[in-house]
Amino acid sequence: MKPPPFGYSRPESVAEALTTLADLGADGKVLAGGQSLLPILSMRLAAPHHLVDINRLHELDYVRVDAQAVRVGALARHAHVLADEDAYRAQPLLRTALRLVAHATIRNRGTTVGSLAHADPAGEMTAVLALLDGTVRVASAGGARDVAAGDFFLGPLESAVQAGELAVEASFPVLPAGAGTEFVEVARRHGDYAVCGVAALVQLDATGAVSAARAAYLSVSATPLVLDLTEAAVPGSGAAPDFAAAADAARGQLEPEADIHATADYRLHLAGVLTARALEGAYRQAQERSRA
Numbered sequence: 001m002k003p004p005p006f007g008y009s010r011p012e013s014v015a016e017a018l019t020t021l022a023d024l025g026a027d028g029k030v031l032a033g034g035q036s037l038l039p040i041l042s043m044r045l046a047a048p049h050h051l052v053d054i055n056r057l058h059e060l061d062y063v064r065v066d067a068q069a070v071r072v073g074a075l076a077r078h079a080h081v082l083a084d085e086d087a088y089r090a091q092p093l094l095r096t097a098l099r100l101v102a103h104a105t106i107r108n109r110g111t112t113v114g115s116l117a118h119a120d121p122a123g124e125m126t127a128v129l130a131l132l133d134g135t136v137r138v139a140s141a142g143g144a145r146d147v148a149a150g151d152f153f154l155g156p157l158e159s160a161v162q163a164g165e166l167a168v169e170a171s172f173p174v175l176p177a178g179a180g181t182e183f184v185e186v187a188r189r190h191g192d193y194a195v196c197g198v199a200a201l202v203q204l205d206a207t208g209a210v211s212a213a214r215a216a217y218l219s220v221s222a223t224p225l226v227l228d229l230t231e232a233a234v235p236g237s238g239a240a241p242d243f244a245a246a247a248d249a250a251r252g253q254l255e256p257e258a259d260i261h262a263t264a265d266y267r268l269h270l271a272g273v274l275t276a277r278a279l280e281g282a283y284r285q286a287q288e289r290s291r292a
């Protein structure tokens, strides 16, 4: 099918984009990589009056790493973030997760910030931002605000980016010393959206014991869900971590829904298995990084 007719602007600077978006208000829609928006338009699931194409905003095409965070500009494609060695060293979860996002052709075009703004509960990067307590900088003609991950995802395909606004940058905190991360998922075919996926972070203390264990889920709830599983994973001081108990604790707190891809029971089962697997992977990485 073909999209319904729409107006089109291609601003040359962020300032021009923000003025255009402010003028359009609810009639405007941002076009980034188009990997989600164009299929939606072609299927006529949305009919925006006007698209504001941000592909000439080269000032937003960056991946920057500092002591606090990996900062990803709105025009950085998934492939760019995935390949960035400094970003990988500072926060390896980005590459681990991005390898699971669709196929190479889609990653070459789709943007990481666009995937956050799109707020698909099956999107890997939504779970990554949520797990890491990252932020998204949202700009408008009136100024900019930083929105914490916990406030950014409002519902399925609904983020905190309002009409007239542009998400300009996502910040993913660097991995602290003694911490490790992992991302695992099950999809029907390689590159498909996951039936269920889990991102995990494990923090070790100076003695090598687990001091924190968290997991974030995709495809099990309307917005990315983060569970603190430390208590279940660490039964007592000095005890070895019990990731099977953490998986049980997670199962007890999740209420996935059925859809055409999976029953609710199957998703819950997967969530438990993947929780244990993700926590074990994160634990191993934390141990390796502590030894290095």
Ligand SMILES: Cc1cc2nc3c(=O)[nH]c(=O)nc-3n(C[C@H](O)[C@H](O)[C@H](O)COP(=O)(O)OP(=O)(O)OC[C@H]3O[C@@H](n4cnc5c(N)ncnc54)[C@H](O)[C@@H]3O)c2cc1C
Pocket (backbone or CB within 6 Å): 029, 030, 031, 032, 033, 034, 035, 036, 037, 038, 039, 074, 100, 101, 102, 103, 106, 109, 110, 111, 112, 113, 114, 115, 116, 117, 118, 122, 123, 124, 125, 161, 165, 166, 167, 168, 191, 192, 193, 194
């Ligand atoms: C076949 C296929 C398989 C896919 N599989 C996966 C997958 O497994 N995992 C996954 O995470 N994704 C998957 N995707 C989606 C892909 O990651 C998209 O690139 C991404 O979700 C959206 O990024 P985009 O730059 O293409 O955004 P667009 O499609 O251009 O925009 C998507 C939405 O976000 C808004 N938007 C985009 N950028 C901004 C911005 N800077 N500020 C404000 N609003 C903005 C748009 O207005 C629109 O509403 C798949 C896509 C396809 C076609």
